[in-house]
Amino acid sequence: MGSERQERMKVLGARLRALRAGAGLSGAALAQGAGVGQPTVSKVENGRMVPSSDVLERLARALLLDEATSREVRDLLTAVESASDRAAVTTTPPLGLTVDDAVRSAQLVRSFQCVVLPAMLQSAEYARHVFSSAPNATPEAVGSAVAARVERQSVLYEPQRESVFVITEAVLRTWPGTPDLMLAQFDRLLAVESLTTVRLGIVPWRRPVPLMPRHGFTLCDQEAVVIETFDRERVAVDSGELAMYEEEFERFKGAAVFGGEARELLLRVMKEFQGLGPVAPS
Incomplete structure (x- = not known):
């Protein structure tokens, strides 16, 4: 089993390789455009080398990445740099890791949230505020x-998977940090919403909501549901509980707007954040 750092290097490399393929560039063409050696591109894409922030910025420019995607790959690099070189072991997972197995094994992920953004859609800075508020963090x-959490989000780009997220408008207006943090978060939402593997x-x-929501939850195929409480996430596999949450998800989904209407709503709320200006920390 590889180390945590090695696994995250592979995630970063795979994402850059997919972006290069999407841009229609060969490894040699990308290397030339970025002003780096072709072996550097190959090693990074195969998870055998950690690029410096300068090299990553050069690659992003050569790939003509928009700001949201550039920020995404920077977050993946941050995840690599913060990872341990020790081999991963199977233990009681620490804060934020309890749903990894359920999410990674699912072909269809359906998530509903009424207060906080779904974990799979959070920017690194947004997630930092979420976890910092946890007891004994x-x-x-x-x-x-x-x-x-950033590493887990790589499954959004895997073509064989489908992710459906339903949130209330209140989620967009319940925000940590600063307006700038939320503006960056909106950029990410708009980028993810455009993926063919994602519906938002x-x-x-x-x-009006079809029923009063009390907490968020995530359905992983028809095998498990991750139920979020105040201080932890609980994975349930009971068939009766699964059926209840599937029914509730479909009701919230039926009340939601998707596609162009969802993007229009996102852009409208984003514009309101742009008008807030600097906000003093509380």
């Missing part, structure tokens, strides 16, 4: 949890 635990639905505040 230490800087080390928060850093590890954020890195793991929003229940507008003008539309």
Whole structure:
């Protein structure tokens, strides 16, 4: 079994390789455009080399990445740099890791959230605020949890998977940090929403919810549901519980808007954040 760092290097490399393929570039062409050697591109894409931040920026420019995608690959590099070189072991998972097995094994992930953004859609900075508010959170635990969350998001880009997210408009207006943090988060939402493997639905505040939501949850295929409580995530596999959450998800999904309507709503709320200006920390 490889180390945590090696696994995250592979995730970063695979994402860069997919972006290069999407841009229609060979490894040699990308290397030339970025002003780096072709072996560097090969080693990074195969998870055998950690690029410096300068090399990563050169690759991003050569790939003509937009700001949201550039930020995404920078977050993946941050996850590599914060990872341990020790071999991964199977233990009771630390903060933020309890759903990895359920999510990674699922071909269909369906998530509903009424307060906080779904874990799979959070930027690294947003996730840092989420974990920092957890009871007994230490800087080390928060850093590890954020890195793991960013790494988990790589499944969004795997073509054989499908992810459906339904959130209330309140999620977009319940924000940590600063308006700038949320503007960066909106950029990420818009980028992810455009993926063919992802559907993002929003229940507008003008539309009544089908039932009063009490917490968020994530369905992994028809095998498990991750139920979020105040201080932890609980994975349930009971068939009756699964059926109840599947029914609730479909009801919230039916109340949501998708596609162009969802993007229009995102852009409208984003514009409101742009008008907030600097906000003093509380």
